[in-house]
Amino acid sequence: MLRIADIKNDKEKVVSGLEKKRIVNAAEQIDALLALDESRRNTQLESDSVLNELNSISKQIGALMQKGDKAGAEKVKVQIGELKSKSKVLQDQLKSIEAELLQTLYSLPNSAHEKVPTGTSSEDNAVVLEKGKIPELSDAALPHWELIEKYDIIDFNLGNKISGAGFPVYKGKGAKIQRALINFFLDEATKAGFEEVQTPIVVNSDSGYGTGQLPDKEGQMYGIVDSNLFLIPTAEVPITNIYRDVIVKEEDLPIRNVGYTPCFRREAGSWGAHVRGLNRLHQFDKVEIVQITKPEDSYKALEGMCTYVESLLEKLELPFRKLLLCGGDMGFTSAMTYDMEVYSAAQKKWLEVSSVSNFEAYQANRLKLRYKEDGKKITLLHTLNGSALALPRIVAAILENNQTDEYISVPKVLQKYTGFDRID
RNA sequence: GGAGAGAUGGGUGAGUGGCUGAAACCAACAGUUUGCUAAACUGUCGUACUCGAAAGGGUACCGGGGGUUCGAAUCCCCCUCUCUCCGCCA
Numbered sequence: 001m002l003r004i005a006d007i008k009n010d011k012e013k014v015v016s017g018l019e020k021k022r023i024v025n026a027a028e029q030i031d032a033l034l035a036l037d038e039s040r041r042n043t044q045l046e047s048d049s050v051l052n053e054l055n056s057i058s059k060q061i062g063a064l065m066q067k068g069d070k071a072g073a074e075k076v077k078v079q080i081g082e083l084k085s086k087s088k089v090l091q092d093q094l095k096s097i098e099a100e101l102l103q104t105l106y107s108l109p110n111s112a113h114e115k116v117p118t119g120t121s122s123e124d125n126a127v128v129l130e131k132g133k134i135p136e137l138s139d140a141a142l143p144h145w146e147l148i149e150k151y152d153i154i155d156f157n158l159g160n161k162i163s164g165a166g167f168p169v170y171k172g173k174g175a176k177i178q179r180a181l182i183n184f185f186l187d188e189a190t191k192a193g194f195e196e197v198q199t200p201i202v203v204n205s206d207s208g209y210g211t212g213q214l215p216d217k218e219g220q221m222y223g224i225v226d227s228n229l230f231l232i233p234t235a236e237v238p239i240t241n242i243y244r245d246v247i248v249k250e251e252d253l254p255i256r257n258v259g260y261t262p263c264f265r266r267e268a269g270s271w272g273a274h275v276r277g278l279n280r281l282h283q284f285d286k287v288e289i290v291q292i293t294k295p296e297d298s299y300k301a302l303e304g305m306c307t308y309v310e311s312l313l314e315k316l317e318l319p320f321r322k323l324l325l326c327g328g329d330m331g332f333t334s335a336m337t338y339d340m341e342v343y344s345a346a347q348k349k350w351l352e353v354s355s356v357s358n359f360e361a362y363q364a365n366r367l368k369l370r371y372k373e374d375g376k377k378i379t380l381l382h383t384l385n386g387s388a389l390a391l392p393r394i395v396a397a398i399l400e401n402n403q404t405d406e407y408i409s410v411p412k413v414l415q416k417y418t419g420f421d422r423i424d
Numbered sequence: 425g426g427a428g429a430g431a432u433g434g435g436u437g438a439g440u441g442g443c444u445g446a447a448a449c450c451a452a453c454a455g456u457u458u459g460c461u462a463a464a465c466u467g468u469c470g471u472a473c474u475c476g477a478a479a480g481g482g483u484a485c486c487g488g489g490g491g492u493u494c495g496a497a498u499c500c501c502c503c504u505c506u507c508u509c510c511g512c513c514a
Contacts, residue, residue, distance in 0.1 A: 062442040
């Protein structure tokens with residue numbers, strides 16, 4: 001969540017960043033927030049002084065009792081009644097103000113970075129890089145949802161039977177190519193300096209709040225009945241929450257982790273006829289990289305993570321482009337996001353396969369993720385993450401782009417992982 | 425699932441109503457000594473909010489929430505988690 005101190009420090013900047021995020025009355029909301037904080041402070045001040053008085057009277061009573069002066073103690077006790085009721089009122093007041101403050105902070109998204117383009121939808125995203133050759137396919141080229149049937153490698157009907165729509169079953173070479181990609185991504189990330197972690201794929205609500213899925217996106221996660229647990233929508237949640245309530249040692253920074261997990265998304269409302277095959281699923285596999293840096297290093301780290309993701313796409317020989325998302329298309333918690341899209345040549349569509357974001361201190365503030373600057377001042381860190389990469393659309397693009405009439409060729413870098421060089 | 429024990433600062437761990445924001449030890453940090461390292465000695469050593477230019481104050485926090493009391497780490501209630509034994513089991 002946003003930090004009051006930052007808002008006070010440069011209100012205009014925060015407001016304009018929020019406006020980019022399509023918060024219409026950002027200035028009013030921020031003013032209300034500041035007023036609320038002001039009243040919080042005043043109430044606390046008052047409450048603290050009453051408590052102080054109560055504490056010192058209690059101490060007096062204690063001292064008198066020790067001396068055996070019971071009558072004297074009773075005399076002093078008389079003063080307490082009124083102070084206590086006063087203190088109760090103030091503390092209740094303080095509690096409700098704090099709750100309101102927190103709720104307001106939860107409801108506000110991260111403020112967009114100055115360099116984020118203004119805009120309301122994906123139309124307004126800026127293409128900042130385009131790389132790779134778009135293959136020319138024959139007229140007989142098939143979209144991936146037909147290829148998977150032709151070669152019998154992914155079965156949606158089986159998934160339907162077992163679970164429901166959006167839960168495919170990968171078979172034979174289809175399953176193997178998935179596993180190959182996961183291993184390839186994990187190995188590459190390890191080489192690039194990310195430490196591999198394996199986390200739970202269900203999380204509690206504290207974790208959901210920590211990274212900002214709650215309360216904003218509760219409807220997007222699958223909840224587990226009677227357990228107050230959620231299936232993760234991304235490995236970002238468990239990995240970043242490793243560091244919740246942690247004061248990191250300065251020499252351990254930056255922290256870089258990578259993890260593979262299945263991801264679960266309800267995708268409520270986003271289902272439709274235009275979503276076919278692997279383009280959108282309820283369960284999919286993803287390798288995620290997470291980085292935690294000092295504030296001054298986070299934008300350099302963001303660029304570095306993008307460069308890394310680009311290198312994966314190049315190795316897979318997939319044509320891709322890189323977008324700097326406009327404020328309106330960015331996620332709730334992000335200050336700046338780059339999306340990577342691969343071109344899937346048979347459906348003639350750009351498919352988002354990675355989203356790399358800098359959350360600055362927004363998540364860290366919820367997570368209480370900090371470090372001791374110069375061994376003294378405690379400072380919130382910056383968190384970042386990126387998909388590296390999400391599997392289904394990569395699979396879709398590989399299948400479509402590498403198809404011939406008789407077979408589909410496997411990208412060279414994957415062959416040592418798959419053990420075969422073509423699907424036929 | 426049944427029975428019992430427990431949750432205290434970076435770690436171990438003391439603390440059953442006021443002198444405890446919390447002993448002691450370890451770790452860490454700074455300094456002294458030393459040819460270097462080590463050892464020894466001295467000091468510092470939780471977090472948040474808040475007042476203050478600063479020095480230094482105030483308030484809260486001993487798993488979480490509520491209660492009793494003038495006063496709670498300490499007593500009571502609820503919840504969560506951990507450990508041990510039994511049962512079951514990949």
